[in-house]
Amino acid sequence: MSQDIFHVLRSDQFDRSFLDELYEITNKLRKLARTKKGNDYLQTLISDKRAILYFTQPSTRTFLSFLNACQILGIQTSEIRDPNTSSEIKGETADDAIRTFSSYVDLIIMRSPRAGLADKIAKLLDETPRRVPVINGGSGKDEHPTQALLDIYTLRRSFGKSGGDIDGKSIAMVGDVCRGRTVRSLSRLMRHFEGAKVYFVSPDTLKIGDDLREDLKKNNVAFEETTDFENIIPVVDAIYMTRIQDEHDKDGESKHIDYSKFHFTYDHLKVLKKDAIIMHPLPRRKEIDVKVDADPRAKYWRQERNGMWTRVALIAKIFGIDKDITKPYGI
């Protein structure tokens, strides 16, 4: 029996059966979307629904992939990307602003610099007569659950043509593993894969926090922490690069960190396993040399496209139309 879902707030809310089912829906809808007939069909499924994208922190991929995911399913959208253009500028709280959205739409997709805001809003709406689903598209330093869903999908698709498994595989998460919310959300999902191991590779000053360390231990996720990137590259099955999250600096402290030791260079391709993959949630700065992009092991451009399809599947699951996708046209 698969897991029902309403709000999407944190990656640890997903169980293994949910992941398996979500990716089955994702694969099926990708096939449907290859034809005009399939696309037209998908657009009829929830064309009576409306969504708002409330993104008060910058975003390219998450915003556009959710917007396009809604369009694929025929959902009408509205958006606020700058709180200065909403009545928050008149002193309205974010809580009241978001409660207002629920008067008009059937789904709220939000990104915020505030950790925990999506959870807070979901709880608040649960107490109102207009309870609508909330999807967290990234909240401060703490969570980016839909990024973790697309990352797991990318790992599984990359480890074998028919959807290889992550069981027994090792992944290096590299860079600012302290403040990167994608690292937190993805590493929490590794609990669902037998024998998988995470290497956190970072400068000493940007190691994972105690809360994540304790969470991984409690959930039997095997992990190691190191500053030695060079030695890890030949060992792992996947490398997950991240940029320094200097928007969270208190006083420009990132400037004093030598992040170049955590860059993936063209020469590193020589020592990387031949069937290993390179990922990045993007945007990148200099963490991956652009010359690496042409190597077949570089999966980050596919990863961002996978994000759109997994988000279509997620919305389909929320609105209970998943069976219309796995068994289309009523057959």
Ligand code: CP
């Ligand atoms: N990966 C990701 O969240 O990218 P954006 O910030 O561009 O949405």
